[in-house]
Amino acid sequence: MKILVCAFHPNIAESRVNKRWLEVVNSDPQITIHEVYSTYSNWSFDLKVEQQLMENHDRIVFQHPFQWYSVPPLMKKWLDDVLDYGWAYGSGGTALVGKQWLCAISTGASAESYQLGGSNGYCIGEFLKPLQQTAILVGMEFLPPFIFHGALQASTKDIDASAEKFHYYIKDSTLSPQIQRIKLLEAMS
Ligand SMILES: Cc1cc2nc3c(=O)[nH]c(=O)nc-3n(C[C@H](O)[C@H](O)[C@H](O)COP(=O)(O)O)c2cc1C
Structure with a gap:
């Protein structure tokens, strides 16, 4: 399983939590780290590069601090721009079908x-429902989030x-709700 960590932190230099998370996974060959704020200081994405990154990985981890009960602003723009009609959804838009979506979020409170x-x-x-439904709409499996x-x-x-x-957690291949259900049934039998 190839894992892509898309990290969205508006000020990673001042971060305590998200910076540490990235440091720890940095040298893992199974994991690609993509720091979106530092890659696109002009907020103008290279859609081909972003889409190819997603195509080349099986599990996409969206890592960010919780901000006003939601995602940082660049992540909202990234979703708007990268999950494009004809690629992620709509006619011929099947690029993400079968991939996994994993939120990894720190909250201040x-x-x-x-x-x-x-x-x-x-x-x-409750606050993550729009992300869950976005994942479902583009054919991805929404995994139980990692929350700190x-x-x-x-x-x-x-x-x-x-x-x-x-x-x-982000490497755990048994996070899928389907696998969890099977494990539960096995434990009951
Ligand atoms: C603009 C802004 C909005 C925030 N909104 C929330 C929030 O809605 N709920 C919450 O629990 N923490 C909120 N926080 C706190 C951040 O989630 C917290 O500082 C962050 O998770 C810490 O991680 P870091 O050390 O990687 O920066 C907010 C912080 C900022 C700067």
């Missing part, structure tokens, strides 16, 4: 705040541990 009755009102999955809550309060030790978990 705590896990406790992201639940019903918490200060952020909803669990993280509480980034603003996290110690260096917490962040180092999250980076190890991130590395393990």
Whole structure:
């Protein structure tokens, strides 16, 4: 399985979490890192290059800090531009069918705040529904996301541990909900 990490951080130099995650996976030959903010400081994508990157990988990891309950602005533009009619969807648009979409997100606020009755009102999955449906529309399998809550309060030790978990998680070939269902059925029999 070839893994592409599309990292969207508006200010990676100041990042504690997302920068560490990238450092840890950097030398893994199974993983290609694509730092989109530093590649396109003019916000004008080379669509052929972006689309070929996706075509050449099986699992696309969208890695970013959570911003206003959503994705950083360049990621929104990237989705608008790169998931093009006739390539990702619409007539002849089948390039992404069968690939996997994995969100890897850090949030400033705590896990406790992201639940019903918490200060952020909803669990993280509620906020990710537009991304999930985008993945489904283009024929991709949306995997259970990797979430690191509480980034603003996290110690260096917490962040180092999250980076190890991130590395393990994004390579886990059993994340697919179908595989999880089969494993559950096997455990029950
Ligand atoms: C413009 C902006 C909006 C943010 N919005 C949210 C938010 O909606 N929810 C949240 O939990 N954290 C929010 N944060 C905090 C970031 O998610 C947090 O700083 C980041 O995950 C830390 O990762 P880093 O060390 O890689 O920068 C926001 C930060 C910025 C700069």
